[in-house]
Amino acid sequence: MIFNVYMLSIAFSILFLIIIIELVRKNRLLEKYSLLWILFGIMLLALSITPAFIEAIARLMDIKYAPSVLFLFGMVYVVIYNLHITVVLSKQSQQITRLNQEIAILKEKTGDFKTNDKA
Amino acid sequence: MIDPKVLVIIPAFNEEKSIAGVIREVKGNCKADILVVDDGSTDSTAQVALKEGVKVVSLPFNLGIGGAVQTGYIYANENNYDIAVQVDGDGQHDPSYLDELVAPILNEKYDMVIGSRYVQETSYKSTLSRRVGMVFFSWLLYFLTGKRIKDTTSGFRAVNRKIIRYFSSSYPTDYPEVDVIVRLFRKNCTILEVPVEMKERQGGKSSITPLKSIYYLIKVSLALLINILRSRGAL
Structure with a gap:
């Protein structure tokens, strides 16, 4: 399976990081508020390229469908x-x-x- | 303190009908300076007040009662007033009691004096829901601080220099009355209630609706409980 949820997630995180950096570059997002978003993008990317890690966590937490760990992470x-x-x-x-x-x-x-004198 | 500097703070939001009367009554009852805080009114409250020859501070946009009153305290602090008295701009508070509010601060060194509707039987009538709220807040205050204040939501109050300084740096934005009492008790301040008559509002209408009352009850209760988690000690 070439196109799966992990691929989607990788593509999304890369695009997301590009958008964040572009916003900062154009001064539409302050650096200090971009830090947490960049961290998010990097963490999502790291999780997405290591499905084995996700699956390990899923087993540990008794989550039947491993990719939902990604959603859980995103939500939290x-x-x-x-x-x-x-x-x-x-x-x-x-x-x-x-x-x-x-x-x-x-x-x-x-x-x-x-x-x-607004009246 | 032979000749204390007293400032009467009158917060007013769209009170063009009542503000002039309130100012005249205050002038008739004391020599204190008067500051009207126009809380971003959309009517001519500020102009009417200016015509009465008092100082008017006009907020660029509406902040709500807490933010408006605090503006008065910031002003009082910057201009070194010894005592500040809050009198509502809607005419509910009778300025003939101003002396009674100020005297305990001068003579008995109270930090705050509250003009109370309920210390004695007065002719003041209020709705059932309001009285239930009063009793509830009184009880909650007693439960949290061990002190009894009957009219916790009265906005007719006088404070000394120490409290002016404290309020100018820290004051709740909305629904401040009860909140402030708990804060002051936690800071070991002394508060006295004196009986006053309150009148029906002279103009404008009350901002309280049933839904807002419930929000008010929950929000203030939460604020009071959070106060208990804040540090104690002297100001």
Whole structure:
């Protein structure tokens, strides 16, 4: 079988790594947020080219269909990365709140008060 | 402290109908400086407040009550106020009680004084769900800190310099009232409740809906429980 789930996974990880690096190169993804994705791509690639390793893990965990170890890995990684994103989001949310407050106070202090005339 | 610098913080979100009345009543009851925090209102709250000749800080976008009130504390901290008092912009809080709120801080060295609807029987009427919430939070607070506060959600409160400094660096963004009480007790601060009359809101409408109440209950309870896992000790 030339085209199997491992081949698919290898192709996907390579394409994925290329996309990530391209995004960083074009400054559309910050280096610090790309690190975890690059790690993901490399780990998925490593797992995909060593089916024997996957099968060993599957036997160890009593998983009947070995390639589902790949899916399990992908799922867990995405959940963890999502958590990471919400931590980043929370920090930014606090920073935006603070900026909002400081700007309002600064506007009052400089007398550069323009009321929000949205009505 | 012979002549304490007092700041009255009035958070207001779309309160153009009530804000002028609140400002005048505060002026009629004390000589404190007044700061209106316009929480990104879409009506003319800020303009109306400016016309009353008070300081107005206008947030570029709506933050919610916690973020708005904290803006007041940041301002109070930067301008070295000794005492800050929160008075809602919707006219529920009666400014004639301002002295009662400030006096225990000056004379008895309390860190925070809360104007409470429930210490004595007052004419204040509230909905059943609100009273159930009150009792629940009071109980949860007692369970977590061993201290009793009856009106945990009252936003009519005065704090001293130490708390102003603390609030300016750390204050919950939404639903802050109960959360803050637990935090302060954990930091060994002293809190006193004094009875006040509260009025029906003068304009605008309450932001509380049934679904929001449930979210409120769960979110605040979680925040309180998490507080217990934070470090204790003096401020």
